Amino acid sequence: MHNIKKPKIDNLEQYLENCIDKLRKTKIKTKNMIPEIVRKCNLYEKNASNNTLYLLNKTIFDDEIVQNQSFKKLYDNHMSKQSSYAYDLYNKLLASAPFDKCPYCSQGDVEELDHFLPKTDDGYPEFSIIPINLVPSCHRCNHKKHEFIPTNKDKQFIHPYFINNINDHRWLYCKIDYKIENKPTFIFYINCPNEIETSIQECINFQFNKLELAILYSKNAANEYAGIKSIIDKYQEDKETLIQLYSDKAKSYEKHIRNSWQTAMYYALLEEIS
Numbered sequence: 001m002h003n004i005k006k007p008k009i010d011n012l013e014q015y016l017e018n019c020i021d022k023l024r025k026t027k028i029k030t031k032n033m034i035p036e037i038v039r040k041c042n043l044y045e046k047n048a049s050n051n052t053l054y055l056l057n058k059t060i061f062d063d064e065i066v067q068n069q070s071f072k073k074l075y076d077n078h079m080s081k082q083s084s085y086a087y088d089l090y091n092k093l094l095a096s097a098p099f100d101k102c103p104y105c106s107q108g109d110v111e112e113l114d115h116f117l118p119k120t121d122d123g124y125p126e127f128s129i130i131p132i133n134l135v136p137s138c139h140r141c142n143h144k145k146h147e148f149i150p151t152n153k154d155k156q157f158i159h160p161y162f163i164n165n166i167n168d169h170r171w172l173y174c175k176i177d178y179k180i181e182n183k184p185t186f187i188f189y190i191n192c193p194n195e196i197e198t199s200i201q202e203c204i205n206f207q208f209n210k211l212e213l214a215i216l217y218s219k220n221a222a223n224e225y226a227g228i229k230s231i232i233d234k235y236q237e238d239k240e241t242l243i244q245l246y247s248d249k250a251k252s253y254e255k256h257i258r259n260s261w262q263t264a265m266y267y268a269l270l271e272e273i274s
């Protein structure tokens with residue numbers, strides 16, 4: 001999990017107006033909603049900053065077609081479609097994740113935009129093309145997160161644009177199990193320090209479980225271990241060299257993303273040998 005710089009849009013009203021202009025049937029009715037959408041976007045900013053998006057009320061639409069179709073069409077036909085009006089912005093958002101890595105897992109490559117609050121009828125269709133609601137993500141996380149609607153303070157995803165201090169402290173750890181001889185199993189778990197606010201701790205745990213990150217990280221770690229196995233074997237009798245290797249790797253990964261599976265894995269190997 002890591003944060004991404006929040007996208008900025010100079011004139012939200014104008015952006016919405018230009019996008020909605022592309023609609024055919026429901027243009028007028030949808031345009032009438034612009035002041036309400038802008039008001040909701042301001043509330044979104046406020047709530048997301050306090051990690052209280054679960055409190056954001058659903059919009060009551062006067063017109064079912066506007067609710068069911070217009071906003072989805074805006075995203076599908078006028079933003080994510082090649083050469084459409086907001087396609088440049090779509091690509092800019094996709095490219096905004098550091099190192100092209102998904103902020104939900106810090107592992108997968110960015111492939112698509114996730115609607116942080118889903119654009120489904122029972123969700124928040126009005127945010128379908130709002131940049132702060134569009135998070136670059138890998139396919140796996142987007143698929144597992146699916147159309148999740150937060151309804152509880154402790155069961156929310158960490159919003160990568162708004163929760164900026166998620167890696168100030170270490171909370172991802174790993175232990176090594178040798179049930180199968182000579183074949184270590186890397187078991188990842190969360191252990192948050194008290195410095196992290198309780199509700200954020202709960203959200204980290206929720207996201208870790210919901211996205212099944214322990215499984216993903218364990219597979220990656222097994223693969224990484226297989227890749228360095230010949231080095232480990234070479235220095236089997238030279239403990240100091242192995243300590244140096246694990247320590248250098250752990251510190252380097254920690255500097256890159258503190259709570260990456262690599263950081264946790266190398267600290268676990270270091271602890272085991274020290």
Ligand SMILES: [Zn+2]
Pocket residue numbers: 102103104105106107108137138139140141142
């Ligand atoms: Zn991911």
